[in-house]
Structure formats: structure tokens, C-alpha cells
Amino acid sequence: xKIVIFGCxxxxxxxxxxxxxxxxxxxxxxxxxxxxxxxQSYQQVFFNSYLVESLWDTLRIHECxxxxxxxxxxxxxxxxxxxxxxxxxxxxxxxxxxxxxxxHLYEHLGVQTISTTDxxxxxxxxxxxxxHLQTLYTLGDNELQILRIPVLNDWxxxxxxxxxxxxxxxxxxxxxxxxxxxxxQGTILEEQDxxxxxxxxxxxxxxxxxxxxx
Amino acid sequence: xxxLIIGAGHLGxxxxxxxHERHEIxxxxxxxxxxxxxxxxxxxxxxxxxxxxxxxxxxxxxxxLVFVLTSHDETNLMISxxxxxxxxxxxxxxxINDPQHAWLFTPVMGVDYGINQALILTHELLKELAYLATP
Numbered sequence: 001x002k003i004v005i006f007g008c009x010x011x012x013x014x015x016x017x018x019x020x021x022x023x024x025x026x027x028x029x030x031x032x033x034x035x036x037x038x039x040q041s042y043q044q045v046f047f048n049s050y051l052v053e054s055l056w057d058t059l060r061i062h063e064c065x066x067x068x069x070x071x072x073x074x075x076x077x078x079x080x081x082x083x084x085x086x087x088x089x090x091x092x093x094x095x096x097x098x099x100x101x102x103x104h105l106y107e108h109l110g111v112q113t114i115s116t117t118d119x120x121x122x123x124x125x126x127x128x129x130x131x132h133l134q135t136l137y138t139l140g141d142n143e144l145q146i147l148r149i150p151v152l153n154d155w156x157x158x159x160x161x162x163x164x165x166x167x168x169x170x171x172x173x174x175x176x177x178x179x180x181x182x183x184x185q186g187t188i189l190e191e192q193d194x195x196x197x198x199x200x201x202x203x204x205x206x207x208x209x210x211x212x213x214x
Numbered sequence: 215x216x217x218l219i220i221g222a223g224h225l226g227x228x229x230x231x232x233x234h235e236r237h238e239i240x241x242x243x244x245x246x247x248x249x250x251x252x253x254x255x256x257x258x259x260x261x262x263x264x265x266x267x268x269x270x271x272x273x274x275x276x277x278x279l280v281f282v283l284t285s286h287d288e289t290n291l292m293i294s295x296x297x298x299x300x301x302x303x304x305x306x307x308x309x310i311n312d313p314q315h316a317w318l319f320t321p322v323m324g325v326d327y328g329i330n331q332a333l334i335l336t337h338e339l340l341k342e343l344a345y346l347a348t349p
Contacts, residue, residue, distance in 0.1 A: 049312075049314065051287065051288070051312075051314070051315045051318060052314045052315075053314070053317040053318075073288060075264060075286070075288040075289050075291075075292045076288040078288075078292055079288045079291045079292055079318070079323075082291075082295065082323065083318055083323065086322045086323070087318075087320075087322060087323075101265075102264070105264075105266060105296070105300075108299075108300065109295050109296070109299055109300075
């Protein structure tokens with residue numbers, strides 16, 4: 001994929017390095033040259049103002065599969081994402097937004113956002129409220145979550161069907177004695193199993209209650 | 215006509231003074247000190263133009279023309295998008311601070327007309343110089 005990242009702060013730099021390692025055609029730009037110093041050994045690093053048309057042409061934004069705007073300014077991120085989507089028809093545009101109150105406004109304007117503050121708050125609350133569940137991965141704007149749960153004593157010797165028919169989650173993998181596999185219908189849980197489940201965020205509270213009651 | 219001016223700098227206040235005898239002028243700015251001296255002449259509000267609740271206090275739905283005149287281009291573009299897409303304002307005029315950003319000030323981004331100060335000033339200067347150069 002061809003991806004351009006606007007903003008070389010902690011998030012931008014981390015995204016650049018991760019996507020570069022995954023062999024994506026990734027470029028990064030920042031309007032502060034000192035922010036780019038840690039990446040000076042890479043070729044696809046640009047020092048420039050963000051909203052200059054000649055830069056967007058040089059970066060061939062119109063050929064991009066995705067752009068990610070993670071500068072320090074919420075407004076700048078939203079405008080970069082909106083311009084890339086409406087004027088350059090980039091299929092995937094993502095704006096990092098620090099101010100949670102602005103998320104709905106920007107999404108209403110057609111900008112897909114990641115609210116770093118909101119996400120951090122949700123994660124912290126989850127970690128405080130129930131430490132038995134460990135979130136491994138989130139999809140979308142935290143809408144779907146993949147969780148890791150050690151099997152509870154009450155569940156041992158039960159089949160996974162008993163949970164899936166009544167509860168709003170799906171067991172996607174089981175880790176057992178250093179081996180991880182996809183469970184089939186009728187798979188029986190054993191002591192010390194680790195379960196990997198996928199849930200919708202809106203059902204997380206219900207899962208926590210379910211586990212506590214179990 | 216109801217006119218809202220967002221950004222009470224020199225340009226915003228000059229436009230307000232030029233238009234207030236024939237139109238209802240509303241001015242919104244972040245800083246109370248900028249709008250307070252004009253509260254008897256115009257309808258003044260304190261708030262952020264990118265915040266819908268601050269815009270709502272101006273009864274923005276009733277505006278026929280909005281001037282977006284802050285000193286940050288990305289803010290002007292964001293406010294223009296909100297005015298056009300959320301409130302369907304018939305005419306949105308936005309200030310272009312950096313001429314390199316002029317390409318973004320288009321109807322697609324919510325701007326009906328961009329005021330490119332540097333370009334206007336340059337044209338006026340060149341016209342004046344041409345006049346002076348004429349014998």
C-alpha cells in the first residue's frame with residue numbers, strides 16, 4: 001500500500017517504522033525539521049509545511065491508498081484528511097484527534113478519526129474496572145475487541161457451544177500447553193486454557209459481569 | 215441581512231464597521247477583550263468558531279453570510295466546512311493567510327470565496343507601481 005503520514009511525533013514515527021517494516025510504500029512529512037531527525041536515514045522523509053499543493057503533488061497523494069494525519073493540531077489533522085478524501089479521492093483517510101468532544105463533529109464532516117484521548121480513557125477504565133480481561137487488539141474505533149481470558153474453574157469440562165449460544169462473544173482461539181488452535185463445535189475446555197474471544201465494545205460490560213458471576 | 219464575522223482582528227472589525235449601517239452584524243471571537251469594546255455597535259459573542267455550541271449562541275442558522283477571518287488557515291477551513299455542511303450557510307467567505315494554502319479554499323471545502331490578502335495586496339502594489347512608472 002502507498003501511505004503518507006502527516007506529522008512525525010511519537011505516533012507518526014511509530015506508524016512510519018511499523019509500516020516500513022511491513023514493506024509498505026510509506027512516506028512521512030513534518031513542518032518541524034527536528035522531529036524528523038530520528039528518521040534521517042530513511043529516504044521517504046519530507047520537511048515541509050503540510051498544506052502546500054506542490055508537496056501533495058510531489059508525494060503523489062492522488063495515488064495513495066491511505067493517508068494518516070497525526071500532527072499536533074486537531075484542526076490540521078481534520079483538514080488534511082478531508083482534503084485528501086474530497087479533493088484527491090484517497091480511499092482511506094484517518095485523522096488523529098486529541099479532543100474527544102470534536103470526534104462526532106469531524107466524523108459528521110466525513111473525516112474518519114482516532115481519538116487518542118478517548119481511546120486511552122476507555123483502556124484505563126477497562127483496566128481499572130476488571131483486570132481479568134486483557135485487550136489484545138481493537139478493530140475500528142475500538143468497536144470490536146479481541147480479548148485474552150484465562151479459563152475460569154466453572155468453565156472447565158464444558159464445551160464452547162454452551163457460551164456461544166447464550167453470550168455475545170465468539171471464542172476464536174484457545175491456547176493450551178504451548179499450542180494455539182481454532183476451536184471446533186464441541187471443543188471441551190480444559191484447566192489452564194487461555195481463551196481468545198472477540199466482542200463488540202457495547203457488550204464488554206456484559207462480558208465482565210458474566211465472568212464475575214461465573 | 216444577518217452577517218456573522220468570526221475573528222475580531224483588524225480585518226473583521228473593518229468589515230463590521232463598513233457594513234453595520236445596512237446589516238445586522240454579529241462578531242464571534244475567542245478573546246473577550248477583542249469584542250467587548252464593540253458590544254454597543256454589534257452583537258458580540260465569545261467562543262471558538264470550531265465549537266458548534268459556541269456557534270449556536272450566535273443563532274448561526276439565521277446567517278446569510280459568514281466571514282471566517284481567524285489567523286490560522288486550518289481553523290478557517292474547518293469553520294467553513296462546519297458552516298457549509300452543518301448549517302447550510304448560503305455564502306461563506308474565508309481569509310487565506312498563507313497564499314500557498316489558497317488551493318484548499320474551494321467550495322468542496324466549504325468556502326464560496328477566499329480572501330487572499332497577500333495576492334490582493336500584491337496586485338494593488340503592482341498596479342500602483344505601473345501607474346508611477348507611467349510618464
